[in-house]
């Protein structure tokens with residue numbers, strides 16, 4: 377049996393549709409390839425599905441974070457609190473507007489940023505808090521929202537990996553003043569290319585994001601630039617493909633959730649052998665990646681490789697320890713939670729098209745290693 381970590385057949389059932397849509401958009405008399413009626417339809421569907429006041433489609437998840445940071449007028453001299461253990465766009469999008477990413481440590485179990493660390497890093501220069509949901513766990517949004525409200529700070533919620541997740545009845549992406557999803561291939565609602573969205577209930581921020589995604593234009597008067605913006609537009613072929621994929625999304629997400637439930641049930645008893653499974657349950661959980669924390673990570677990884685099971689190590693170096701962000705890592709500061717999860721996380725396959733036998737094989741293999 378071979379179970380690659382990144383399966384090449386994620387869109388196997390949709391190949392013919394993709395070809396058909398390529399032809400359809402390519403030969404459409406309108407000849408509009410970005411920000412057309414299909415993009416508008418996708419935005420509308422996602423508005424209805426999430427309940428967001430507005431959804432603005434853009435070039436990628438990174439593009440969405442860039443637009444969110446820019447829409448809040450964050451710039452030089454400003455600080456944004458971001459997770460130390462995360463995907464690098466949480467820090468680069470802040471640095472790229474000339475502001476300072478301030479790294480908050482991760483909780484060593486849930487791997488998301490620790491609200492206590494966030495609170496202690498707030499200064500008079502702080503302009504926003506940017507929590508991110510990581511792997512299968514949403515950040516502690518109630519506490520972060522409470523801290524942000526107390527300090528009168530906006531929240532940019534990086535929900536790149538958490539589309540479809542719900543915490544205390546509120547969908548991921550709607551906890552922040554601005555939220556973002558990514559459609560990068562392997563994300564929950566991944567696609568055959570690049571894409572992302574910004575979600576917000578605040579009409580003024582939505583208007584700014586819309587302008588900023590297309591060079592500061594308002595979508596009505598061409599070549600009138602209200603502000604300096606970006607090229608972060610959405611592709612019509614991808615919009616058509618995502619519209620086609622959207623009705624199946626809840627089922628695929630549910631399948632991922634079932635696999636995660638099963639894994640957690642199997643792995644929780646291994647705690648005294650140095651295996652930490654994510655917390656069980658469905659509240660505040662997403663199913664982008666299923667990561668365990670393992671003391672003997674390299675040994676388990678080699679064992680699973682031998683058994684044909686692909687694994688993946690995410691973020692082996694915490695962001696503040698990366699050469700790119702050295703100037704934002706204050707001397708003498710440590711991020712022990714982030715360093716620990718960088719050393720221990722190991723992700724195992726969790727794809728909606730895995731069969732029950734595949735899932736059992738993975739779980740059995742992990743358990744056998746510890747027997």
Ligand SMILES: *Cc1c(COP(=O)(O)O)cnc(C)c1O
Nearest residue numbers: 436437438463465508536558560
């Ligand atoms: C993937 C990801 C992004 C960036 O999304 P892209 O669409 O790849 O640009 C941002 N934040 C997190 C947490 C991610 O996992």
